[in-house]
Amino acid sequence: MFAGENAELTASQKDKLARFAGFTDQFLSADKVVIANPMYNLMIPAELKSWVDTVNVAGKTFKYTAEGPVGLANGKKVLHLQANGGVYGAQDPVSAIFNFIGSDFRQIAVEGHAYDPEKTEELLAEFIKKVELEAQAF
Numbered sequence: 239m240f241a242g243e244n245a246e247l248t249a250s251q252k253d254k255l256a257r258f259a260g261f262t263d264q265f266l267s268a269d270k271v272v273i274a275n276p277m278y279n280l281m282i283p284a285e286l287k288s289w290v291d292t293v294n295v296a297g298k299t300f301k302y303t304a305e306g307p308v309g310l311a312n313g314k315k316v317l318h319l320q321a322n323g324g325v326y327g328a329q330d331p332v333s334a335i336f337n338f339i340g341s342d343f344r345q346i347a348v349e350g351h352a353y354d355p356e357k358t359e360e361l362l363a364e365f366i367k368k369v370e371l372e373a374q375a376f
């Protein structure tokens with residue numbers, strides 16, 4: 239059954255909502271956010287998806303208007319680092335949601351080591367160089 243906004247919440251529901259709000263506040267009050275994850279089955283890991291689902295809240299990180307959704311993240315710097323064995327050009331659900339909420343979103347991937355495992359060290363070294371360069375301006 240759907241509980242309306244004014245429904246009485248149980249103590250454990252209130253605790254859970256407070257924890258969710260804590261994650262959102264932590265995200266909104268951070269100067270910079272760095273997310274690092276592997277790709278699993280063309281997706282981000284379930285734990286990261288759960289974190290995104292708790293952090294991202296209508297009225298806090300975005301709002302709906304008559305003209306459509308508006309991001310409220312005010313250009314917060316978010317750097318996303320992802321490892322994937324194939325090559326996808328850093329396309330994934332993380333970019334969609336962090337662009338949606340209006341963050342200043344950048345991505346660097348280390349990718350393709352499953353296609354050519356002998357190149358792993360080389361790909362990793364290139365990735366670290368890119369991250370170090372980005373970190374200077376981030």
Ligand SMILES: Cc1cc2nc3c(=O)[nH]c(=O)nc-3n(C[C@H](O)[C@H](O)[C@H](O)COP(=O)(O)O)c2cc1C
Binds near residue numbers: 275277279321325352
């Ligand atoms: C369960 C599982 C699923 C994976 N699925 C993908 C995938 O869909 N696409 C891909 O490019 N790589 C996939 N990979 C490879 C990982 O993204 C890659 O090895 C990455 O470097 C993992 O980071 P880690 O080595 O730190 O665990 C998968 C690996 C695992 C273990």
